[in-house]
Amino acid sequence: MKPKRNLDREFSRTDPCVKLVIDKIEKENYRPDALIEILHVAQNAYGYLPMEVLSFIAKELRLPPSRVYATVTFYHLFSLKPRGDHTCLVCTGTACYVKGAQAILEELENKFHLKPGEVTCDKKLGLRTARCIEGCGLAPVVVVDEEVLSNVKPEEINDKVLAKMGVKV
Amino acid sequence: MAKVFLMIDGRQVESEPGKTILEICRDNGIDIPTMCHLDGLTDVGACRLCLVEVEGVSKLLPACTTRIQANQVIHTQTDKLKKYRRMITELFFAERNHICAVCVSNGHCELQELGYKVGMNHVHFHYLNQKCDLDASHPWYVMDHNRCILCTRCVRVCAEVEGAHHWNVMNRGVQARVISDFNTPWGESITCTSCSKCVEVCPTGALWSKQTLQGKMEKHPEKIAELMEKRKMSL
Numbered sequence: 001m002k003p004k005r006n007l008d009r010e011f012s013r014t015d016p017c018v019k020l021v022i023d024k025i026e027k028e029n030y031r032p033d034a035l036i037e038i039l040h041v042a043q044n045a046y047g048y049l050p051m052e053v054l055s056f057i058a059k060e061l062r063l064p065p066s067r068v069y070a071t072v073t074f075y076h077l078f079s080l081k082p083r084g085d086h087t088c089l090v091c092t093g094t095a096c097y098v099k100g101a102q103a104i105l106e107e108l109e110n111k112f113h114l115k116p117g118e119v120t121c122d123k124k125l126g127l128r129t130a131r132c133i134e135g136c137g138l139a140p141v142v143v144v145d146e147e148v149l150s151n152v153k154p155e156e157i158n159d160k161v162l163a164k165m166g167v168k169v
Numbered sequence: 170m171a172k173v174f175l176m177i178d179g180r181q182v183e184s185e186p187g188k189t190i191l192e193i194c195r196d197n198g199i200d201i202p203t204m205c206h207l208d209g210l211t212d213v214g215a216c217r218l219c220l221v222e223v224e225g226v227s228k229l230l231p232a233c234t235t236r237i238q239a240n241q242v243i244h245t246q247t248d249k250l251k252k253y254r255r256m257i258t259e260l261f262f263a264e265r266n267h268i269c270a271v272c273v274s275n276g277h278c279e280l281q282e283l284g285y286k287v288g289m290n291h292v293h294f295h296y297l298n299q300k301c302d303l304d305a306s307h308p309w310y311v312m313d314h315n316r317c318i319l320c321t322r323c324v325r326v327c328a329e330v331e332g333a334h335h336w337n338v339m340n341r342g343v344q345a346r347v348i349s350d351f352n353t354p355w356g357e358s359i360t361c362t363s364c365s366k367c368v369e370v371c372p373t374g375a376l377w378s379k380q381t382l383q384g385k386m387e388k389h390p391e392k393i394a395e396l397m398e399k400r401k402m403s404l
Contacts, residue, residue, distance in 0.1 A: 051351060054351065055351065064328075064333075064334035064350075065350040065351050065359070065360065066334060066336060066337035066348055066349065066360070067334065067337055068351075069337065069339055069350070069351045069352055070337040073339040074339070074340070
């Protein structure tokens with residue numbers, strides 16, 4: 001039997017993103033173990049996971065709030081903060097580290113005033129680091145949006161990021 | 170049921186199959202230090218204090234989650250294990266702020282007892298000196314993350330015995346913290362039933378009752394085993 005729907009109607013009507021989440025929850029038939037799949041849909045819809053959406057999902061799946069929050073914070077893919085329109089992911093795995101990932105991060109910090117995990121004030125660019133993206137032969141590797149940049153030199157990274165953001169240099 | 174024979178510390182012991190190494194050792198009076206294990210709760214093998222050597226297995230196995238097999242030869246008190254146990258205890262102390270002199274649990278603390286038991290005289294590691302919060306928003310109890318060792322006894326007792334599932338652990342590694350609900354203050358919790366079971370099972374002074382003086386917080390984690398025993402009987 002389906003559990004009784006206990007959702008805030010106002011919340012569901014105002015936001016088209018919530019529709020996607022509800023569809024996914026219904027498709028998964030309210031199974032609590034589909035939590036991660038549902039979180040993926042919510043993250044794709046919003047770009048991050050707002051607290052009210054987490055509390056909505058917890059309520060719908062009848063999961064304890066602490067379990068939902070623990071899952072979200074355990075996986076680096078999920079984010080509780082808005083991530084920016086463009087993302088720049090710098091690999092800091094062993095090979096990239098040796099080949100100068102730190103210099104690239106410093107260069108980005110000087111230009112955009114960003115530390116890993118932060119987003120610029122205008123929400124245009126977010127900077128993240130990864131342990132290893134398994135492209136060690138291409139080290140140092142930077143991923144801007146979906147594009148993988150290989151053998152990146154610190155002096156050229158800023159221009160490449162700006163070009164990707166559509167800013168004329 | 171057929172009995173199983175095995176050797177523990179050069180002594181032949183017999184037991185029913187399906188038990189864990191820790192249970193057999195406790196039944197036969199062999200002392201293995203533990204931290205995350207508590208009778209009445211499921212075991213998670215988180216603290217690694219109960220590691221034992223099993224002949225024929227190259228790695229050390231946690232006694233609390235390893236089931237016995239017939240004719241196993243187990244060593245529980247080798248020099249290597251004693252060294253590791255002392256090291257693990259030191260790591261507990263180095264991770265957060267464990268200053269016994271100002272703690273409510275001084276004298277009744279399982280971590281303190283463990284330190285004496287494994288013969289820890291000083292900490293070889295650098296203290297992390299992490300900045301942790303203290304949550305005193307609940308009307309009766311306090312959660313002091315500085316004294317938490319992440320044994321997750323509170324998490325399990327809340328989920329398994331009380332059924333409220335108020336606690337959980339967020340983040341990973343050194344950033345891991347026990348959280349209530351959506352990392353919201355304990356006092357604003359919608360799931361907590363204020364049953365105090367988490368306070369009773371906490372091995373250190375991380376969870377304690379308000380208005381307790383230094384060294385006056387006595388806890389009774391054995392209550393949980395009794396409770397579970399009574400539940401089984403009433404069924």
